[in-house]
Amino acid sequence: MKAAFAPKYGPPDVVEIRDMPRPVAGAGEVLVEIHATTVTRTDRETLRGHPWFARLVTGLTGPKHPVLGIDFAGVVVEVGPGTSRFSIGDRVFGLSPSRYGCHAEWVAVSEDGAIGHIPETLAFHEAVVGEGAWYAHSNLEAFGLASGQDVMIYGASGAIGTAAVQLAKARGAHVTAVVGTRHTDLAAALGADLVVNYMTEDFTARPERYDLVFDAVGKTTYPACRKLLKPQGAYYASDLGPWGQTVWLSLWSAITRSRRVVIGMPRDPREVIGFLGDMLADGRYRAVIDSHYDLDDISAAYAHVATEQKTGIVVIDVKPR
Ligand SMILES: NC(=O)c1ccc[n+]([C@@H]2O[C@H](COP(=O)([O-])OP(=O)(O)OC[C@H]3O[C@@H](n4cnc5c(N)ncnc54)[C@H](OP(=O)(O)O)[C@@H]3O)[C@@H](O)[C@H]2O)c1
Structure with a gap:
């Protein structure tokens, strides 16, 4: 699969598009074919290894999870053993804050994690608002x-x-x-x-x-x-x-x-994904989208996020809208 890989800490242009093995849904996991993700300030700070003490968590010498990206919206294409919450074909969105991995064509996430159904009326790129x-x-x-x-x-x-x-x-x-x-x-x-x-x-x-x-x-x-x-x-x-x-x-x-x-310390991300779907469905919450980039152009998206001037979110369209 195509993925944005960060081999080391550094500026936006250290990120390379690579061909990587497609993940599989393990026990308790679902495999999501990603349609949209974002480049967030979290991704940007993780890419540059900032602040220094965060490297104790994100990796001492380079990103422990070199495929970054914590927001995802896509379709469940595989369900692992022991899962029951989601079926193949479900449209889902959520966060992968501890393993990242969403700057890619597929991601495997726990079905007990921060994942929920996308309201029917919403496009994928309107659902990557989790971070x-x-x-x-x-x-x-x-x-x-x-x-x-x-x-x-x-x-x-x-x-x-x-x-x-x-x-x-x-x-x-x-x-x-x-x-x-x-x-x-x-x-x-x-x-x-x-x-x-x-x-x-x-x-x-x-x-x-x-x-x-x-x-x-x-x-x-x-x-x-x-x-x-x-x-x-x-x-x-x-x-x-x-x-x-x-x-x-x-x-x-x-x-x-x-x-x-x-x-404010980040709380359990399942809380917010738990109620965000309802708020998106009834219009109490909407995505504020700054700009769209293709996955191939993700370095440019990082550079834009680094200006600290974005309005709302920067969307990566992994699949065409
Ligand atoms: N360490 C981490 O992992 C991490 C992760 C996520 C977030 N954060 C922190 O959380 C904060 C917010 O993140 P974010 O993604 O929401 O930020 P963001 O989207 O990058 O914020 C950009 C916005 O800030 C406004 N802005 C710039 N200068 C301003 C000023 N002096 N006063 C008021 N507004 C100003 C800009 O509009 P105007 O210039 O037009 O006002 C722009 O719309 C950041 O400080 C970030 O470092 C840290």
């Missing part, structure tokens, strides 16, 4: 965002940010989205109650106060956002912050049990 939704859900769930609460989502135009706006609205929260000029219409269309343009206004000077400020793009800091918080409010971040400051602040928050600053 952003997973990180967004992990943070909102860790905070316990509830109906009626006020949340500010900073960087509401990336994969995590566009997901966070939609998931926070689905929870009944009152959402302020902070985005740049080119994304103000998008944020409103996703359901944000208030849209703030960080390019024309100092968002930290807003008069509103929040239960949660979620930095979905790693471009602001707790000290900058502190005055936006209600007395019991909290600042959550998807990134380590300048010089890792959010890590140290979150450790201090944990020690003092203030829960004021938190880097």
Whole structure:
């Protein structure tokens, strides 16, 4: 099968298209013929081996799983022994966060993992939204965002940010989205109650106060956002912050049990895939697609993701749309 192979850590052009053996569905697994996948910030950070301590998990000298890619959407073409949830021909989507392997024509995944049915009305490329939704859900769930609460989502135009706006609205929260000029219409269309343009206004000077400020793009800091918080409010971040400051602040928050600053740890990805299918089916969630690339052009997709300027997700069409 055709796969995008990363023989070492490095920039986008280390990725090579190779012919590799097709995987088989082992016990408890299904084999998925992939129609669409994505290049995410997770893939990009894994490809460059960043941050350094992540190499303890992703491989000390090079990627332990050299075929990256964690989002998949495709068709079940083989079911392994002992499986019962899926049948050959089922359209499925999901995440393969521990073994990656989705930048390829086929992937074998556990049927007990983060995999669900794609709603009938949805194309494959509209279903590869798992990674952003997973990180967004992990943070909102860790905070316990509830109906009626006020949340500010900073960087509401990336994969995590566009997901966070939609998931926070689905929870009944009152959402302020902070985005740049080119994304103000998008944020409103996703359901944000208030849209703030960080390019024309100092968002930290807003008069509103929040239960949660979620930095979905790693471009602001707790000290900058502190005055936006209600007395019991909290600042959550998807990134380590300048010089890792959010890590140290979150450790201090944990020690003092203030829960004021938190880097949301990824939760079990089955949670999010479990409810995302229903949300996609009834229109409460939709993919925000930046661009499409063929698998052969995946290095260019990586280079685009590395600009940190994408809007939502970058789709790889493994099969023609
Ligand atoms: N380490 C990992 O494995 C890992 C994995 C996933 C995610 N993450 C982290 O999670 C964060 C979000 O990931 P993502 O995939 O959602 O990001 P993304 O899609 O790459 O975010 C890009 C968006 O950020 C906006 N942006 C750029 N500069 C901004 C600024 N100063 N203020 C507000 N918005 C800005 C851009 O639009 P404008 O420029 O028009 O505003 C663009 O739409 C990143 O910090 C990433 O490092 C880390």
